[in-house]
Amino acid sequence: MRALYFDGQPAIKEVPRPEPGPGEVMVRVHLAGICGTDLQVLRGYHGFTGVMGHEFVGQVAGPEDSPWLGQRVAGEITIGCGTCDLCRRGLAGHCRERQVLGLKGRDGAFAPYLTLPAANLHAVDPEVPDVFAVFTEPLAAALQVLTAAPVSPAARVLVVGDGSLGLLISWVLVVNGAEVHLAGHHAEHLALARPRGVATFLSPDLPPGDYDIVVEASGSPSGLELALARVRPRGTVVMKSTYVGRYPLDPAALVVPEVSLVGCRCGPFAGALRLLKDGRVDPRPLIHRTFPLARGLEALAWAQRPGVLKVLLDCREAD
Amino acid sequence: MRALYFDGQPAIKEVPRPEPGPGEVMVRVHLAGICGTDLQVLRGYHGFTGVMGHEFVGQVAGPEDSPWLGQRVAGEITIGCGTCDLCRRGLAGHCRERQVLGLKGRDGAFAPYLTLPAANLHAVDPEVPDVFAVFTEPLAAALQVLTAAPVSPAARVLVVGDGSLGLLISWVLVVNGAEVHLAGHHAEHLALARPRGVATFLSPDLPPGDYDIVVEASGSPSGLELALARVRPRGTVVMKSTYVGRYPLDPAALVVPEVSLVGCRCGPFAGALRLLKDGRVDPRPLIHRTFPLARGLEALAWAQRPGVLKVLLDCREAD
Numbered sequence: 001m002r003a004l005y006f007d008g009q010p011a012i013k014e015v016p017r018p019e020p021g022p023g024e025v026m027v028r029v030h031l032a033g034i035c036g037t038d039l040q041v042l043r044g045y046h047g048f049t050g051v052m053g054h055e056f057v058g059q060v061a062g063p064e065d066s067p068w069l070g071q072r073v074a075g076e077i078t079i080g081c082g083t084c085d086l087c088r089r090g091l092a093g094h095c096r097e098r099q100v101l102g103l104k105g106r107d108g109a110f111a112p113y114l115t116l117p118a119a120n121l122h123a124v125d126p127e128v129p130d131v132f133a134v135f136t137e138p139l140a141a142a143l144q145v146l147t148a149a150p151v152s153p154a155a156r157v158l159v160v161g162d163g164s165l166g167l168l169i170s171w172v173l174v175v176n177g178a179e180v181h182l183a184g185h186h187a188e189h190l191a192l193a194r195p196r197g198v199a200t201f202l203s204p205d206l207p208p209g210d211y212d213i214v215v216e217a218s219g220s221p222s223g224l225e226l227a228l229a230r231v232r233p234r235g236t237v238v239m240k241s242t243y244v245g246r247y248p249l250d251p252a253a254l255v256v257p258e259v260s261l262v263g264c265r266c267g268p269f270a271g272a273l274r275l276l277k278d279g280r281v282d283p284r285p286l287i288h289r290t291f292p293l294a295r296g297l298e299a300l301a302w303a304q305r306p307g308v309l310k311v312l313l314d315c316r317e318a319d
Numbered sequence: 320m321r322a323l324y325f326d327g328q329p330a331i332k333e334v335p336r337p338e339p340g341p342g343e344v345m346v347r348v349h350l351a352g353i354c355g356t357d358l359q360v361l362r363g364y365h366g367f368t369g370v371m372g373h374e375f376v377g378q379v380a381g382p383e384d385s386p387w388l389g390q391r392v393a394g395e396i397t398i399g400c401g402t403c404d405l406c407r408r409g410l411a412g413h414c415r416e417r418q419v420l421g422l423k424g425r426d427g428a429f430a431p432y433l434t435l436p437a438a439n440l441h442a443v444d445p446e447v448p449d450v451f452a453v454f455t456e457p458l459a460a461a462l463q464v465l466t467a468a469p470v471s472p473a474a475r476v477l478v479v480g481d482g483s484l485g486l487l488i489s490w491v492l493v494v495n496g497a498e499v500h501l502a503g504h505h506a507e508h509l510a511l512a513r514p515r516g517v518a519t520f521l522s523p524d525l526p527p528g529d530y531d532i533v534v535e536a537s538g539s540p541s542g543l544e545l546a547l548a549r550v551r552p553r554g555t556v557v558m559k560s561t562y563v564g565r566y567p568l569d570p571a572a573l574v575v576p577e578v579s580l581v582g583c584r585c586g587p588f589a590g591a592l593r594l595l596k597d598g599r600v601d602p603r604p605l606i607h608r609t610f611p612l613a614r615g616l617e618a619l620a621w622a623q624r625p626g627v628l629k630v631l632l633d634c635r636e637a638d
Contacts, residue, residue: 086551086552091552093552094552094553148577224570232410232413233410239573242570242574247570248565249567249568250565251560252561255558255583258467259582260579260581261580261581262577262579262580263577265575
């Protein structure tokens, strides 16, 4: 099969179709999403070599005796070893020997087929179209903010960063009645949040005032700087995004105002699928363009343009 | 009265006896403790000018019509303006216009007399000797760790730093059954924690393994480095100590393992006084030496010697 492969450079190349191991299934990929982390892979950030991609929706195509056969699915991307101390303590997502689909030790979703343990699968309801379901993974990541920092309906929350993740987070937080502000640099992205009840600001125009919770989803040092400047005493900064480099943290900026800085990564797929099914989250405005997998290099180039939100790959082989 | 005054340099000098304002009392100071923050004041860190000191026990000496008159007291050190948005939201301790006893805008405890709002006072039970009660403020700060990161009896906890605060924290955490390790650089300090059930290690000898919670109480970049290296995924680092300078934080070190970094400062005086009253915490082994206030400069010099724990000042005038 032909897949989007990274080995120092991205390329569309012929690779063997993966074979599911014990407890695994083979998934025929329908759609896959290009994520900021994939762009970091291109810069060598994760030292990954293999088929790229981890956001997908597809259909189980094997083995023949799998109870999942024919089921449309989304899939959690981390595979723990199952035997180490972290896996045994319920922290398989943090297993030191973990594989991560398209990011670490396991070929990913920018391909016609991928394999995953059946335990990683979540059934996608027939009512949920592929263009919704392909957002399950990023929407789950957005929902995890609610676990990292419980947001009360009385809270004032600032989301920093108007990329795809920041927008999803603002949509998710606003529905429980909290006052949600979104700060970013792209008026046309901010416009996607306003109709949903999010108050939006170009970052330089953010009005004065502090926030109970600030979610840093910009992946930039200036975003973290803004978050720490605007969180109230005893408030929480949720860090959703990483970037290459170090942030010069003043310890007194946390200790004196008793601020918490909470790292936050993957989230609950089941909750994301419920929101997508009920139409409470309609991610389609985030889709910038959809390319066939064969034009994957073009798709990666588009995804790197400033101001582009989600770029999708249609991975179904034209057979 | 003669007090230990800082104005670029510390000096014993004659200052006017303070007059209690509306709602305030005058306290005759019995004992006061020298804290790491006072040593930072000496280095100009807080830009403070005035009578130093914030850890104390004393007796209310005025005004004559105060219901507190004659009562032995400990006192919370922060005074909010009472009217700003933070004060009105229950965050008076973080009021932007706050005064802090001996640290910001208000003369402190290294003097025969100080003034505080009556609302800041906590009565000290007659059973609690002055040498216990003078530790109310630092013990309360240690107890605040339990609020910042609830420690279950099943938890593995590492306390980094074997100064007075680190020792108090280790003593407080160990009593609920948690497995508490203390890492430091002074064998003679670590020896004060061992008999209480704390497993102690010179930092280079800390055995491998991770911790649910790490409390950074060393006030050094290497302490924070150790804390972040040893906290488990989804664990919490409680930052109790500040230092001058910036820590080069790798955002991925928080986001990928979903670690929380929680700033933590002042704590519950009432709880501290209960522990001191019942003898559950006996702070006397922490006392290195007690100087009369007139020898305050010598006391400050002692407090800065490597390996010295708590130095006290006896502030009662020899009248």
